[in-house]
Amino acid sequence: MVAPGAHGLRRAGPGEDFWQYRPATHGDTARSIDWRRSARSDSQFVRDREAQTAQAVVLWASGGQGMTYSGAQDRPSKRARAQLLTLALAMVLLRGGERVGLLGQPARSGRVQAERLAEGLINAVPAKGDEDAPSPKALRPNQRLVILSDFLTDPAWLEALLTRASGLGVRGVLMQVLDPDEESFPYSGAVLFRSLSGAVRHDSRDAxxxxxxYQARLAERRDWLRAQAESAGWHFGHHTTDRAPALALSWLYQVLEG
Known part of the structure; x- marks a missing residue:
């Protein structure tokens, strides 16, 4: 599992984890000498620890019109589930001392930040159409980025975002959130299909x-998303709204440092 909070900077400094032994120099105190290591040679050695800092994690949940879809009254919409996962993951990370924020906003730590994130999600304005994508310009060096979307619209934006992310040292996770009806395609007979924005319509006599x-195209899209993520050193996962959100939250938490 990911240990939230302190993350190694691969250099000596304040921290808890061992980094390296180095020869003692002028200014090192007797307390800083590792006497057990020094006893194995004619020199004195200091045990350095690895500098650590709270990492910045930024989160983005799609607000496209298609995310408002739910195939049944007893299931949440994809947008509601994505927002729930976003806030739950933020709470877990904040509890561990991480700096967390919504993409494009400052990443901060502390209890007040949880309230800011909840308010930001509640007040997020849905996109006017089906298309919705995070802005590559909002990325900052060495962040961790989590993207939650159904990825059912044109995904061309993802290549540009991952290219910029690689250049900035940004690593992250893609999570596809779907309604189970979008997985199984349970329709039959005459069905009028239309996007939630109404921009796309298809009248079928034999659904x-x-x-x-349809399922072949969905599998093809999912394979493409996984390949894009892996080529950038990211992770890809998928979740349906009829499953317990804790399963997706646990997976996101574990792979965030992968």
């Missing part, structure tokens, strides 16, 4: 006849 082709 069941589309199932195999």
């Amino acid at each position: 069941a006849g589309l199932r195999d082709a």
